[in-house]
Amino acid sequence: MDTQHLVWGITLIGIGIIAAAFLYVVARSGMPLEYASVQKKAYGIRRWFFWTLVLLGIGTAYGTLVEFPIPDQRGSSAGARVVDAVGKQWSWELSANQFTAGVPVEFRVTSSDVNHGFGIYDPNGRLIAQTQAMPGFTNHLVHTFTQPGKYRVLCLEYCGLVHHNMVAEFEVLAAPQGGKS
Numbered sequence: 001m002d003t004q005h006l007v008w009g010i011t012l013i014g015i016g017i018i019a020a021a022f023l024y025v026v027a028r029s030g031m032p033l034e035y036a037s038v039q040k041k042a043y044g045i046r047r048w049f050f051w052t053l054v055l056l057g058i059g060t061a062y063g064t065l066v067e068f069p070i071p072d073q074r075g076s077s078a079g080a081r082v083v084d085a086v087g088k089q090w091s092w093e094l095s096a097n098q099f100t101a102g103v104p105v106e107f108r109v110t111s112s113d114v115n116h117g118f119g120i121y122d123p124n125g126r127l128i129a130q131t132q133a134m135p136g137f138t139n140h141l142v143h144t145f146t147q148p149g150k151y152r153v154l155c156l157e158y159c160g161l162v163h164h165n166m167v168a169e170f171e172v173l174a175a176p177q178g179g180k181s
């Protein structure tokens with residue numbers, strides 16, 4: 001059963017419970033009541049219902065958490081290939097544009113004018129790593145590419161008229177056979 005059907009099922013059960021409670025109230029509305037005992041019962045139900053909702057909320061929040069898609073930016077930079085990346089209106093300047101799969105690359109990202117967003121997209125167009133490019137500050141973004149191919153750097157923060165054109169390309173080459181280079 002996929003998630004959508006499961007959620008739909010839960011929704012239907014919820015609707016059913018509310019409808020049943022409504023029908024119960026309607027059915028009982030003509031009968032005389034002994035107030036104190038009903039009140040006690042109602043408080044009991046309310047307490048039970050409250051804690052059920054709290055647990056359900058925690059369970060749902062935890063169960064539907066997806067793995068954070070952006071890897072840790074403070075990975076080890078030991079042995080990494082260092083690349084300077086400078087953003088400016090409206091282009092990226094990379095000090096290198098060819099890397100080797102399996103070798104960590106440390107991007108030292110900054111900006112020479114305004115804030116930019118440094119986002120790396122893999123050959124399938126998926127965002128795989130990102131950091132801020134800020135004037136007067138250098139962010140270190142360490143990433144180890146696994147898939148050879150053409151990658152693109154796009155600006156992730158609107159920085160002016162030609163923001164959409166801030167695109168740089170680099171290539172990741174397959175690791176040489178028989179060991180790291």
Ligand SMILES: [Cu+2]
Pocket residue numbers: 116117155156157158159160163164166
């Ligand atoms: Cu931009």
